[in-house]
Amino acid sequence: MWKFDLTGKVAVITGASGGIGSAVGLRLAEAGAHIVANYNTRADSAKELVDQIKSAGGEAIAVQADVSKGPDVKAMFEETISTFKKVDILINNAGIIRDNLLMRMTDEQWDEVVNTNLRSAFLCTREAIRPMIRSRWGRIVNVSSAIALTGNVGQSNYAASKAGLLGFTVAIAREVATRNITANTILPGYVQTEIVANLNQEVKDLVLSHIPLGYFAVPDDIAPMIAFLCTEEARYITGQAIPVDGGITL
Numbered sequence: 001m002w003k004f005d006l007t008g009k010v011a012v013i014t015g016a017s018g019g020i021g022s023a024v025g026l027r028l029a030e031a032g033a034h035i036v037a038n039y040n041t042r043a044d045s046a047k048e049l050v051d052q053i054k055s056a057g058g059e060a061i062a063v064q065a066d067v068s069k070g071p072d073v074k075a076m077f078e079e080t081i082s083t084f085k086k087v088d089i090l091i092n093n094a095g096i097i098r099d100n101l102l103m104r105m106t107d108e109q110w111d112e113v114v115n116t117n118l119r120s121a122f123l124c125t126r127e128a129i130r131p132m133i134r135s136r137w138g139r140i141v142n143v144s145s146a147i148a149l150t151g152n153v154g155q156s157n158y159a160a161s162k163a164g165l166l167g168f169t170v171a172i173a174r175e176v177a178t179r180n181i182t183a184n185t186i187l188p189g190y191v192q193t194e195i196v197a198n199l200n201q202e203v204k205d206l207v208l209s210h211i212p213l214g215y216f217a218v219p220d221d222i223a224p225m226i227a228f229l230c231t232e233e234a235r236y237i238t239g240q241a242i243p244v245d246g247g248i249t250l
Contacts (some may be wrong), residue, residue: 007032173239189245212247
């Protein structure tokens with residue numbers, strides 16, 4: 001069976017303590033990458049991921065950083081370079097929701113979501129492309145959402161932040177293509193994480209009725225596509241937005 005080979009590559013994953021981030025960390029580590037597992041508040045989950053990777057013979061560290069803040073991001077990449085000497089892969093996965101109808105949405109709810117979901121990608125990518133350019137190899141994968149294309153009631157802030165990642169991705173893909181660096185976006189649908197688990201059954205049934213495949217994804221349904229985009233085999237794919245959504249955006 002063909003397996004991804006990322007032996008010796010160094011991957012920074014933001015929001016690695018969450019469901020998708022953790023699944024991606026395990027998949028990339030399985031392929032041989034050294035993992036920098038970023039977290040903001042969930043230290044226990046990040047440590048669990050690092051322990052899993054190390055127990056399987058891999059290399060990983062957990063780094064606390066609020067990736068919406070420039071000084072935190074700079075310190076995270078300084079620790080990454082100090083530990084692993086380079087950065088090859090960046091997965092901009094950090095994301096939050098602060099749902100509210102637009103007429104009731106506060107400035108804080110808007111800013112917090114846009115800063116965490118979109119500004120963080122700008123800050124982390126700006127730091128990551130410098131070592132990537134020096135080594136003339138890099139992979140950037142931004143985790144957007146199907147909501148970027150479909151919208152959703154009460155999620156104008158989330159939809160705007162995730163749609164912003166689409167434009168950001170195609171712009172940076174053009175900027176760094178000559179340096180053998182690719183940038184792509186993944187658009188997951190509804191994934192069985194804490195957010196979906198907290199939905200009441202009526203809402204779950206309504207959402208499921210709009211998913212052609214008829215079921216929610218699990219993080220391991222998303223991670224393989226992200227891992228593939230990080231490989232040498234995906235070297236000719238850049239600037240693309242790839243739904244992994246069970247058909248909800250059809």
